[in-house]
Amino acid sequence: MKILHLDSTHSYLSDELEKLGFTNHFDFKSTKKKIENLIFPYYGIIIRSRIIIDKSLIDKAINLKFIARFGSGLENIDLDYANKKHIKIISAPEGNANAVGEHALGMLLSLMNNISKTHKEIRNGVWERESNRGFELKNKTVGLIGYGNTGKSFAKKLSGLDVKTLFNDIKPNLEDNFAKEVSIEEIQKNSDVISLHTSLTKQANQIINKSFIDKCKKPFWLINTARGQCINTKDLIAGIKNNKILGAALDVLEFEKQSFEKLSETLDSNSDLLYLIKSKNIIITPHIAGWTHESKINLAKIILKKIKNFV
Secondary structure, eight states, X not given: OEEEEOSOOOHHXXXXXXXXXXXXXXXXSOOHHHHHHHOTTOSEEEESSSSOBOHHHHHHOTTOOEEEESSSOOTTBOHHHHHHXXXXXXXXXXXXXXXXXXXXXXXXXXXXXXXXXXHHHHHTTOOOSGGGOOOOOTTOEEEEEOOXXXXXXXXXXXXXXXXXXXXXXXXXXXXXXXXXXOOHHHHHHHOSEEEEOOOOOTTTTTOBSHHHHHHOSSOEEEEEOSOGGGBOHHHHHHHHHTTSEEEEEESSOTTBOTTSSSBSSOGGGOHHHHHHHHOTXXXXXXXXTTOOHHHHHHHHHXXXXXXXXXX
């Protein structure tokens, strides 16, 4: 049985699949159209985000039995049509949840204590203490939007920091010892920090917008390790300028390419992107929250286990 790898992963995955009797083929550069022309003999596909698996491609994958997403987000797969064609969807949202939780905490502490900002200042010969006085997390309220694997990971890490953690999720009855389930209105009323941990669904698309920000009772710090499209960038910038948002830590941007490997626009052509990068109130990392050495092998092991269970 042939498996087509459309993105690079960890060599452990392909090595172990070969031991199970699969034949691995690798194609990290071909266009979607070319992939459609060669997909028919393959039993499985392993992808990250480079290619959209839509109806057109699925119709040509007449022997396809599974699609394995090396990660968590499934927005590049037509799930309804794949299910209609009885194609198994495999993902590993638990594989990098710890990495995302740690990264979110690191970004938040850096943001609240001006760590990134002061580092840049010192490199430019500026030594300012009073203007860089930070804030402590103790006694703050953190509101999480989305309480799946990464939300739970972040909440667990926050539990040792004397904070009150709230969450809102479209699924009910997820409350545990680390966070209390509340309405989105209670998140807006009480949160000093709001952190996004949701998939890119219709409900989550641009969930942080002018209306949401205006309903928040306190100025707040914003963390996004989910998807860039969850935030309306123009409304975020307006929130920063009018002090409704104290600062933002963004691992993802609205301006990323579909593959997440590069930005889709240059600084010269996008004033909003330029503002984000130059703002002293914003920290940006290049979509690396779940991109650790440990998560790479962990994702491979989880995907392999789920393929084994399927076949």
